[in-house]
Amino acid sequence: MTSADTAETIVKARRAAIGPATAVALGLIALLIVWLAVNFEKSPALFVKAFLIGITNGSVYALVALGYTLVYGILELINFAHGDVFMLGGMMSATFLVSIFHLGSDPSAVYLWPALFASLAISIVFCGVLNASIERIAYRPLRKAPRLAPLITAIAMSFILQNVAIAWKGPNYISLPINILPHGVVFSIGRNTYTWDALIVVLLTVPVLVALVWLVQYTKRGKAMRATAQDREAAAMMGIDVNRTISFTFLIAGGLAGAAGLIYAIYFTSIRFDQGFQLGLFAFTAAVLGGIGNLPGAVLGALFIGLVQSFNNTLGWHAPGSDWTQSIVFSILILILVFRPEGILGERTPEGG
Amino acid sequence: MSDVATDTVLRVDGIHSYYGSIHALKGVTLEVRTGEIVTLIGSNGAGKSTTLRSINGLIHPRRGRITFLGKDITNTAAHHVVGMGISQSPEGRRLFPRMSVTENLEMGAFQRTDKANFKEDMERVFTLFPRLAERRSQKAGTMSGGEQQMCAIGRALMARPKLLMLDEPSLGLAPIFVERIFETVIEINRQGTAILLVEQNALMALDVASRGYVLETGTVALEGPADRLKADEQVRKLYLGEG
Numbered sequence: 001m002t003s004a005d006t007a008e009t010i011v012k013a014r015r016a017a018i019g020p021a022t023a024v025a026l027g028l029i030a031l032l033i034v035w036l037a038v039n040f041e042k043s044p045a046l047f048v049k050a051f052l053i054g055i056t057n058g059s060v061y062a063l064v065a066l067g068y069t070l071v072y073g074i075l076e077l078i079n080f081a082h083g084d085v086f087m088l089g090g091m092m093s094a095t096f097l098v099s100i101f102h103l104g105s106d107p108s109a110v111y112l113w114p115a116l117f118a119s120l121a122i123s124i125v126f127c128g129v130l131n132a133s134i135e136r137i138a139y140r141p142l143r144k145a146p147r148l149a150p151l152i153t154a155i156a157m158s159f160i161l162q163n164v165a166i167a168w169k170g171p172n173y174i175s176l177p178i179n180i181l182p183h184g185v186v187f188s189i190g191r192n193t194y195t196w197d198a199l200i201v202v203l204l205t206v207p208v209l210v211a212l213v214w215l216v217q218y219t220k221r222g223k224a225m226r227a228t229a230q231d232r233e234a235a236a237m238m239g240i241d242v243n244r245t246i247s248f249t250f251l252i253a254g255g256l257a258g259a260a261g262l263i264y265a266i267y268f269t270s271i272r273f274d275q276g277f278q279l280g281l282f283a284f285t286a287a288v289l290g291g292i293g294n295l296p297g298a299v300l301g302a303l304f305i306g307l308v309q310s311f312n313n314t315l316g317w318h319a320p321g322s323d324w325t326q327s328i329v330f331s332i333l334i335l336i337l338v339f340r341p342e343g344i345l346g347e348r349t350p351e352g353g
Numbered sequence: 354m355s356d357v358a359t360d361t362v363l364r365v366d367g368i369h370s371y372y373g374s375i376h377a378l379k380g381v382t383l384e385v386r387t388g389e390i391v392t393l394i395g396s397n398g399a400g401k402s403t404t405l406r407s408i409n410g411l412i413h414p415r416r417g418r419i420t421f422l423g424k425d426i427t428n429t430a431a432h433h434v435v436g437m438g439i440s441q442s443p444e445g446r447r448l449f450p451r452m453s454v455t456e457n458l459e460m461g462a463f464q465r466t467d468k469a470n471f472k473e474d475m476e477r478v479f480t481l482f483p484r485l486a487e488r489r490s491q492k493a494g495t496m497s498g499g500e501q502q503m504c505a506i507g508r509a510l511m512a513r514p515k516l517l518m519l520d521e522p523s524l525g526l527a528p529i530f531v532e533r534i535f536e537t538v539i540e541i542n543r544q545g546t547a548i549l550l551v552e553q554n555a556l557m558a559l560d561v562a563s564r565g566y567v568l569e570t571g572t573v574a575l576e577g578p579a580d581r582l583k584a585d586e587q588v589r590k591l592y593l594g595e596g
Contacts, residue, residue, distance in 0.1 A: 220463075227449050227460050234447035237409060239435035239464035239512070 021339065039315045045190035050314035051307065056198040058306020059205035060267070063260035064283035065290070065298040066212060067131075067253035073229045073293035074249045076147070080154040081134055083280015084161035085254055089127040089261025090271040091169055093119045094176050097266070105179040112180075116266070120204075123258035131254025132247050140243070158277065165273035175270040201267050208259050209299060215252070216295060225249055229293070278326075282309075285333040291346020300344065305329060360386050361420075362516050362547045363408065363439075368417030368427075370400075370407045377403040379571040380417065385516060390538070390548045392558040392579070394592055395568035401551045402444050404568070405518050408549075409441050410434040422515065436464040438515035442522060444551075446505040450494025454485055454504055457493050461511030470513075478507035481537055499530035506534070510541065517541065518549045523557060535561055555592035559583045567592070 040047040064086050071079045097103045101115035138157050142150045181197035188194065216222040228235040228245045236242050264279070265271055286305045290297025308329060313322040320328065336343065363385040370378040378400050385391045393401050406412045408419055410431035419427045426434055440461070448457050458478060462471055479486035482503040488496060493504055502522055509517055519538065523531040531554070539561055542548050552558035559565055559579045567575040567588060575582065582588050 223452075223456060223459065224463065226452060230449040230451055231447050233411060233431075234443065234449065235460070236411065236431040237435065237441055237443060237447070238460045238508070239432045240460070241430075241432045 025335075025339065035318065036311070039311075039317045039319075042317050045192045046314065046316055048189050049192040049194070050310045052194050052198065053314060054307035054310035055303060056201050056267070056306070057309060058286075058303035059202050059209075060260055060264055061279070061283045061286050061306055062299045062302035063205060063208060063256045063263070064279060065286040065302045066209075066295060067256045068280075068284050068287040069290070069292055069295060069298040070225075070249055070253045070256075072287070074225060074246055075139070075150075077139065077150050077154065078284065079131075079134075079139075079253075080151070080280070081157035081161055082131070082253065082257060083276035083278075083283065084158050084165070085127050085131050085134070085276070086257035086261050086264070086279065087271065087273065087276025088130065088161060088165060089123045089258040090265040090275070091165060091174065091261075092126050092258075093123045093262035093265045094174055094271060096122055097180065098176055103177065103180055105177040106182070107180065112182075116262075120259060120262050123262045124255040125258070127258030127261060128251040128255035131257065132251040135247060135250040140246075158280075162273050162277065165276075169273065171273065173270045173272045176265060178269050180266055180269060197267060201263055204259070204263055208256065212252070212256065213295065221245075221248060282329055285329055285336075288333060288341075289336055289343055291343025294343065294345045297343055297345035305332075308332070362387055362389075362422060363549070364418075364420045365404070365408065366418040366420070368404075368407055368414035368419060370403050370412055370414045372403070372412075377571055378407065378414065381568070381571070381573055383566050383573065383576070385547050385549050387547060388542070388545070389564065390542050390550060390562045392550045392552060392555075392562035392565040393568060394552055394555040394558055394565060394582075394588075395574075396591070397553075398570075399568040400571040401568055402520055403571075405441060405443075405520055405549070405551060408434075408518065409439060432464075435512055438513075439518065440509040440512035440514035440516075441518040442502070442505040442509045442520065444520040444524070446498075446501045448493040448501055448504055448508070451492055453490050454493055454496075455489045457504055457508050458485075458511050461508035462513075464512065471511075474511055474513065478510055481510075481540065482507055499526050499533075502526060502530070502534060503537075506537065506541075510546075514546060516547045516549060518551070520551045521553060522550070523552065523554045531557065555588070556583075 064083065067082050067086075068079065071077060071082065096119040097115060101111070101119065103111065103115055107115075134157055138153050139150050142153060181200055183195045183197055185193045186196055186199050216225060224235065224240045224245045225248065227238065227240060228242055232242055235245070282305055283302065286301035287298045288301070289304060290299070290301030309325050312319055312325050312328055361384055365381060365383045367380045367382050368378055369376065369380060381400065381404055383391070383393070383404075393404060395401055403412070407414050410426070410429050410433070413428050417427070418425060421437060421439060424437065426437065429437070449460060452460070458475055462474065465471060479489075484500055485503055485507055488500060493501060496504065506519065506522065522534050522538070526534065535557055538548060538550065550558055550562060559582055562579045564577065565579050565582045566573050567582065575585065575588065583593070
């Protein structure tokens, strides 16, 4: 009786506490909508441009965010080294495209596409194997340790990879020819154009996402991944080799990071040792926003973060500007962690609140 | 006495298993023969589930030996034990909650490669549990306890086991479900699968089993034919709730 009463009081107290917070949140969302509407009204063309840039950036974030979410789903580990695996993939791609395939500015399609797909394949395989090796060497021995141990190891791994990149390429930006991708106009709205390089990013990303969903939903390996994520011991009792399934998950997550690395390198045409860390934090925010462990959630969160970034950087009317992008994105991360830790599409779990 | 070598499906020989530093099994010996239902009864913490976990390879005993169909499986990894012919419906059912009933059953057949028989076995499970057929595309986590138990037993059957281990299949179920589950257990056994049944509901378990073992703090305190155990004064007092 008394415990039920206490529980009820707590629930009531909680509701009362959430009341004003919800009001503030709703107010912020209303303000945001007004801001977007005014911007759209003032310059529809700029708004559409910002939207398209956001989708393009967001799709790169999605590839990285999926890696975080896949690994979290199966191990409940935030793999902080993931962003750095992506960065090494970008450097690998840059090396292959420029130093080995000798792509310059405006390469002809005959050279561009084979070199691009070869580099893509190399980057995917390299990052996949790298990520799986990291799991084997650094995380598996800690499988039964308290959760903090692998988390700290992941941060250490992140530093190691960054230093490997410095040793390999030095501390400065390494750049690719700016016109490595065709910059022709796909369509234009007013003075604003949408160019082929942005479209190519989306065209490379979408098939990768579709392939991943197919793999996880319908293949035997994918089902083993989901089973292992939901109940590792029960999966072992079904005859699923849990260690192999976890390795496979890291392989896939690394492969996605490799694909993202190449796409980032050819779209932004420069990459530095610390960019994996920055982009990784954005992608991690995206994964949390969508509900960590949830694949469609990660894509949705990534597109959202991409849009936040580009609206903030591009829009003309009272946009805080690119200096504020990181503050805004990480404020979003904090707000989610406080008010909806399970994310937009995540499920409320007893331990996850 | 018939030939022990061919007649014995499972033999557990004086195993000592640990949970961390806790000495959970102190020399458990038991045997399941062809066509038998053997029950393992005992109070909470007596080591029933630990015995099953030692058999299916989730933990490995530090001492003693487990043989299955003549092969030593003492240190075989869990995912290989299934392929050899031991499957389990674990305590608490342990379904994959966000997978459909069909997908859960597919997972039960994970080690198998014969596609034709796979369909047939799926139908067999749906015949045993028509309720599951109705719910085949429902997420397992959203079903009632009884339905989940059916799904867990069905999933274990999908491995075409030679030995089926059931851990507390009646736990938390309404009496009508308990009866259905036990009827099905008998039916599965009649179709030729040996069964090792762990139960707190000792009365029910001794009704369906041919032999039983009573575990007490990690050792076998009593063993024998089910009728004899049911008549035993100590068993009646401790496990059948009689004064």
